[in-house]
Amino acid sequence: MATFKLDGKELPFTAGQTIITAAWKAGIDIPHYCWHPGLSVAANCRMCLVEIMPAPSQRPVMLDVLQLDPETKTYKVTQKPKLQPACQITVTEGMDVRSDTSDHVKKARKDVQEFLLLQHPVDCPICDQAGECKLQDYWLEHGQYGKRMRDEPVHKPKGVSFGPTIVYDAERCVVCTRCIRFMQEVAKDPVLDQRERGNLKEIVVSPGRKLEGNYTFMTEHVCPVGALTTKDFRFKARVWFLRGAKSVCQGCATGCNAWLDFDPRYNKAERYRPRENEAVNKFWMCDHGMMSYLAAHEGRIVDERVSGKVASLRKALEKTKSALDGVPHASVAIVHSAQASLEDNWALAELGKLLGATQSFVARAPDGDKDDILISADKNSNGQGVKLVAPEAKSWADFLAGVGSGAIRHAIALGAMTGDLEADKDKLGKLETLVTIASHESALTAAATVVLPATSWAEQNATYVNGKGIKQASDKALSPQGTSRPGWLHLHDVAKALGLEPTWSKLKDVRGKLGLAEAPGEGVLPTTLTQAI
Numbered sequence: 001m002a003t004f005k006l007d008g009k010e011l012p013f014t015a016g017q018t019i020i021t022a023a024w025k026a027g028i029d030i031p032h033y034c035w036h037p038g039l040s041v042a043a044n045c046r047m048c049l050v051e052i053m054p055a056p057s058q059r060p061v062m063l064d065v066l067q068l069d070p071e072t073k074t075y076k077v078t079q080k081p082k083l084q085p086a087c088q089i090t091v092t093e094g095m096d097v098r099s100d101t102s103d104h105v106k107k108a109r110k111d112v113q114e115f116l117l118l119q120h121p122v123d124c125p126i127c128d129q130a131g132e133c134k135l136q137d138y139w140l141e142h143g144q145y146g147k148r149m150r151d152e153p154v155h156k157p158k159g160v161s162f163g164p165t166i167v168y169d170a171e172r173c174v175v176c177t178r179c180i181r182f183m184q185e186v187a188k189d190p191v192l193d194q195r196e197r198g199n200l201k202e203i204v205v206s207p208g209r210k211l212e213g214n215y216t217f218m219t220e221h222v223c224p225v226g227a228l229t230t231k232d233f234r235f236k237a238r239v240w241f242l243r244g245a246k247s248v249c250q251g252c253a254t255g256c257n258a259w260l261d262f263d264p265r266y267n268k269a270e271r272y273r274p275r276e277n278e279a280v281n282k283f284w285m286c287d288h289g290m291m292s293y294l295a296a297h298e299g300r301i302v303d304e305r306v307s308g309k310v311a312s313l314r315k316a317l318e319k320t321k322s323a324l325d326g327v328p329h330a331s332v333a334i335v336h337s338a339q340a341s342l343e344d345n346w347a348l349a350e351l352g353k354l355l356g357a358t359q360s361f362v363a364r365a366p367d368g369d370k371d372d373i374l375i376s377a378d379k380n381s382n383g384q385g386v387k388l389v390a391p392e393a394k395s396w397a398d399f400l401a402g403v404g405s406g407a408i409r410h411a412i413a414l415g416a417m418t419g420d421l422e423a424d425k426d427k428l429g430k431l432e433t434l435v436t437i438a439s440h441e442s443a444l445t446a447a448a449t450v451v452l453p454a455t456s457w458a459e460q461n462a463t464y465v466n467g468k469g470i471k472q473a474s475d476k477a478l479s480p481q482g483t484s485r486p487g488w489l490h491l492h493d494v495a496k497a498l499g500l501e502p503t504w505s506k507l508k509d510v511r512g513k514l515g516l517a518e519a520p521g522e523g524v525l526p527t528t529l530t531q532a533i
């Protein structure tokens with residue numbers, strides 16, 4: 001593989017890669033504001049300047065500069081090498097690049113940093129980006145100068161509502177144009193632009209428009225500073241108190257990779273952020289997905305219920321046993337969930353086998369809108385996972401028809417949102433027994449004889465198979481709420497209550513049977529260590 005040198009270190013690169021991209025791929029950060037690997041190159045912030053050493057046959061490109069002589073207090077003309085933006089220069093074989101090892105580069109970074117902060121209000125204590133702001137981090141790493149400008153900074157618009165989700169602060173903006181480029185290039189809606197010149201420059205929304213649509217949150221996420229904030233997360237948390245767990249969005253079958261940021265002091269999810277995965281979501285998430293972290297707390301089932309009333313686990317299992325007493329096991333319908341994990345669906349399929357059940361179905365949300373960017377029409381996070389463990393499962397409509405005709409009278413189900421809650425609840429009312437293991441309220445819990453509270457995706461290490469068939473691990477962030485427990489564990493207890501011998505009692509049993517690594521969880525990281533690019 002072709003290589004080049006960065007600070008004396010030999011690094012590989014592929015044809016057409018820029019210096020900053022090759023360094024980033026090798027895990028080396030060349031400081032930057034405007035560069036983003038998912039966007040075009042703007043090369044406007046100048047933070048990524050590097051020194052490219054001339055080849056032996058080349059004449060060095062030098063610039064005349066005025067330098068203050070501290071003794072004579074006069075300026076004299078001297079020369080320095082012309083530094084070049086690492087985000088724009090394509091790597092060539094044998095190129096010798098100096099970044100951290102060049103004094104010229106160190107000085108340039110410090111000067112650029114001072115320039116970018118010249119008019120900045122430095123209102124870090126009340127800024128939502130504090131703790132994950134590139135201006136802060138790079139000042140510490142490359143700035144550390146004393147403030148020289150004593151004039152009143154230029155004041156620009158603050159707290160400008162760009163639309164239903166985003167607020168803009170022009171004084172904090174470094175005009176890197178990442179937000180503009182994101183809306184143009186990824187969201188395909190060029191609704192943002194810049195106006196004025198120099199230190200009056202600011203970002204604006206097209207006249208007559210608002211910043212709205214399916215991808216507005218991403219403008220805040222690509223903003224390297226605190227200029228764009230979301231109305232949802234604004235003034236809600238200090239990021240250094242948050243922890244991030246590697247999560248998978250449950251909003252649709254795309255299965256975007258995300259960080260689920262939560263406050264461990266209150267066991268509370270605070271936001272979703274995209275987590276890079278070239279094969280799935282690249283660097284992005286949609287607005288619906290970004291807000292879906294709310295489901296970690298909304299509509300949760302947090303206790304056992306018998307006939308709609310809160311009960312103990314013992315009572316719930318006794319009721320399960322008595323309700324199915326004398327019922328031929330083969331006649332109990334098994335209802336999988338296209339929204340529950342692979343592990344839970346596997347345990348339900350196993351229970352079905354132990355029962356000798358002859359009918360299995362899958363509950364799923366109906367299809368919805370889709371686009372060519374990320375959003376899938378399939379609004380279920382694990383429809384493909386159900387196909388792996390229960391390929392014979394029939395549709396939700398078939399299940400409702402069977403219940404309606406009286407052919408199905410008893411069922412054990414994993415909970416799922418199925419679209420029309422009231423209509424489905426009425427149809428399910430015909431069942432004599434319905435045992436539902438669920439994390440969230442749905443028609444399947446509203447009509448259930450027994451409800452067993454399952455941990456949600458945010459409270460467990462679990463696997464989801466996305467629409468492309470990619471198995472993805474989602475890690476536990478929160479502690480289980482109420483008396484909720486993993487679905488596969490409830491299914492173990494249901495099997496026992498029915499006098500059966502389940503083949504699993506631990507997560508590693510389930511995962512072993514599925515051929516998955518023993519435990520997917522890698523623990524959680526401080527959010528400040530999982531910052532965006």
Ligand code: SF4
Binds near residue numbers: 172178180203224227
């Ligand atoms: S608002 Fe943020 S992303 Fe947009 S130009 Fe300003 S600093 Fe860059």
Ligand code: SF4
Binds near residue numbers: 281374
């Ligand atoms: S596209 Fe689907 S999986 Fe991705 S963020 Fe949106 S809802 Fe979530």
Ligand code: FES
Binds near residue numbers: 085
């Ligand atoms: S990152 Fe290269 S000029 Fe901004």
